[in-house]
Amino acid sequence: MKQYFTGFFTAxxxxxxxxxxxxxxxxxxxxxxxxxxxxxxxxxxxDGDGIYIASEKSNNVKVFFGIDxxxxxxxxxxxxxxxxxxYLGTKNKDGxxxxxxxxxxxxxxxxxxxxxxxxxxxDRNGKLGFSQSGQKN
Numbered sequence: 001m002k003q004y005f006t007g008f009f010t011a012x013x014x015x016x017x018x019x020x021x022x023x024x025x026x027x028x029x030x031x032x033x034x035x036x037x038x039x040x041x042x043x044x045x046x047d048g049d050g051i052y053i054a055s056e057k058s059n060n061v062k063v064f065f066g067i068d069x070x071x072x073x074x075x076x077x078x079x080x081x082x083x084x085x086x087y088l089g090t091k092n093k094d095g096x097x098x099x100x101x102x103x104x105x106x107x108x109x110x111x112x113x114x115x116x117x118x119x120x121x122x123d124r125n126g127k128l129g130f131s132q133s134g135q136k137n
Contacts, residue, residue, distance in 0.1 A: 034046060034047040034048075040056075041056055042056040042057075042062070043056070049067060050066015051064070051065045051066060052064055060078065060082045062077070062078050063076070063078070068089070072089055073089060073090065074087065075088040075089065081102070083103070083104040085099070085100050085102075086098065086100070087100075091111070092113075094111055094112040094113050095111065096110065097109070097110045097111070098110075105122065105125055106126050107121065107122050107123075107126075108121055108122070109122070113133075114135075116133055116134045116135040117134035118131065118132070118133050119132055120132075
C-alpha cells in the first residue's frame, strides 16, 4: 500500500510541475509592455522611458517623470493650456530648475554651472532681467 501511495504522490507532483512550468513560460516582450492605470481625474501610463500622468478632460500629459535622449532624469509639469510650466532636470551634466509663466515664457531659471549656482529672472516676455552667479572673484 505504501508503494501505491508513493507512486501516486510522485505522479501527482510530476503532473503539477509540468503544468506549472508550462504556464510559467514568458516571452521576451512580456516585460516590455506598458502599464496604464485609470483614475477619476485621468490616467497614469508607465513605460520604459518614464511615468506619464494625463488629464481625462484634455487627454494631454500634465506630468512626466522620466529620462531624455541623453540619459538624464527630468520632471515636466504642464498647465491646462498644455504649456510647460516647470522643468526640473539636467543640462550638460548640471542640475536645473526652470519655471515658466502662463504664456509659456521662462520667468525663473536656477541652475548649477561649473560647480557654481546661478539664478536668472526674466520678464513676462522671457527677456533677461536679472542674473547672478554664486562664483566669488
